[in-house]
Amino acid sequence: MAFALEITDLKKTYPGGVEALKGISFAVNEGDFYALLGPNGAGKSSTIGIIGSLVTKSSGKVKIFDIDTDGNNEQAKMMLGVVSQEINFSQFEKVIDIVVTQAGFYGISKSEALPRVESIFKRLGLWDKKDVQARTLSGGYKRRLMIAKALVHEPKLLILDEPTAGVDIELRREMWTFLKEINKNGTTIILTTHYLEEAEQLCRNIGIIDGGKIVANTGMKDLLGSLNVQGYVFDLDSPLSEAPEIEGFPLKLEDPLTLIAAVNKDRSINALFEKLSEKGIKVKSMRNESNRLEELFIEMVKK
Amino acid sequence: MKKNFSVSTALWTLTIKEIRRFLRIWVQTLVPPAVTMSLYFVIFGSLIGPRIGSMDGFDYIQFMIPGLIMLSVITNSYNNVVSSFYSVKFQKSIEELLISPMPNWVILLGFVLGGVARGILIGCIVFCVSLIFYPDFTVANPPLTILVLVLTAVLFSLMGFINAVFADSFDDISIIPTFILTPLIYLGGVFYSINILPDMWRNISMANPMLYVVNTFREGMLGVSDVSIYFALGMIFSFIGILTGSCLYLLNKGTGIRQ
């Protein structure tokens, strides 16, 4: 099967010397729903910027549906849609004009673009807002507008950089449904996220990037299965200055009163409680929250 | 499946977007030159002009008209491109262009056409204003006048583009117009013929590129010039060539727009 995206030994050093990407390689199959997971500063946005030719690479290769993005890459660009992490439309224009203009930049005439925009806007709940100035939209609607803009030329590969950051639960679930739907209709989707749950819900395959390197690239199920862990958040009675060391239970202190634990599913959580008591640590309450597992998760994958 | 990309639609979209931008903010873009130029005509043309007498054989107000039109065309073309392209960079909506399949020359041409449209429109507005104050004005050589009008608008749109590429702050987009462009225009024979200057200042003035633009335009409108028209047109064309090359080079390299 053809690759929708193929990245080979991609490196990026920003002016000023930050080595954001230290030679990453991965490929995404056509039709896949792929998650790129990684902590802040891992290099996710840099990778996406290079794919979308918003950032210049230092070296390496990027191919979109087997077309090299170097040189004459018009065909590659026609097949790619990118939703950037940061808002990148003119705040003083009308919502509908922004999307129709973007279509025009792809060589799509206004008369051809309007019906497309109407259907995308209706699907994303933006139709009622089509005539307002973009700057008056709330954050969630600005995100939707970013997505509409990336879809107007009907790309075969859609890349979203943290599309659900700062979006409420309800809208997040709506977006998930929407993304699943367009993926089912044949669009390959890559998204970056900090939420493990999001990746788990949506994606079939996952790449984990940390410090400018790919540390895992595998099937979602395999990864979760092989790790077989649950995330727990403990609210503590009294503050700690550092995470305690407990054999067999990776722990991380999120703040002095919040401890996060990764517990293997075949281990008893009682054992962890005993060990904590022995150290004089009192737990006030406990939540089961895999979302917050991300960083521990990455540490474990690296080992 | 191969989708074809239409360059002409993309160029049209960008150009119309640029024109809509300055029309939308017409109070800031179209009205000020009409007001300032009316003041120039009242003060220098009607009140002081008669005391100055004639310049190169023309009434002073008549002599001033081409100069003031050029002044307006230059500043407006320049400002349109510098402020539009800088704000596109600033708001990150440059990403909308970079992600699209538009080649760099289309991006450049779209912005330049926007600047040219504003320059020409302002030129026409100022000319109409001048007709209120000097209804008998006739254009000596219309084809040359139009040619120089368009070339000037192109030239200064390109300069504005380069300014915007290098600009990192809103200060950077006003420094060059204020400290370089405006003085050169004022000293480039907008208000006087360099023939009235002492030899030394006349020779120094010959090094001012604005002099050629203003005088070629005056040749078109009045039929007089302080410099050779062929030489001046040659200079204008060469400058346009060099600047176009530089703009494309900067865009291809991604200076100021791609990290």
Ligand SMILES: Nc1ncnc2c1ncn2[C@@H]1O[C@H](COP(=O)(O)OP(=O)(O)OP(=O)(O)O)[C@@H](O)[C@H]1O
């Ligand atoms: N324009 C820039 N100039 C210099 N360094 C940069 C620039 N953009 C990003 N970096 C650096 O490159 C590294 C990777 O940044 P990048 O934005 O790709 O991370 P990310 O994985 O998207 O993070 P986040 O989850 O916070 O969005 C970081 O160390 C960042 O500080």
Ligand SMILES: [Mg+2]
């Ligand atoms: Mg990012």
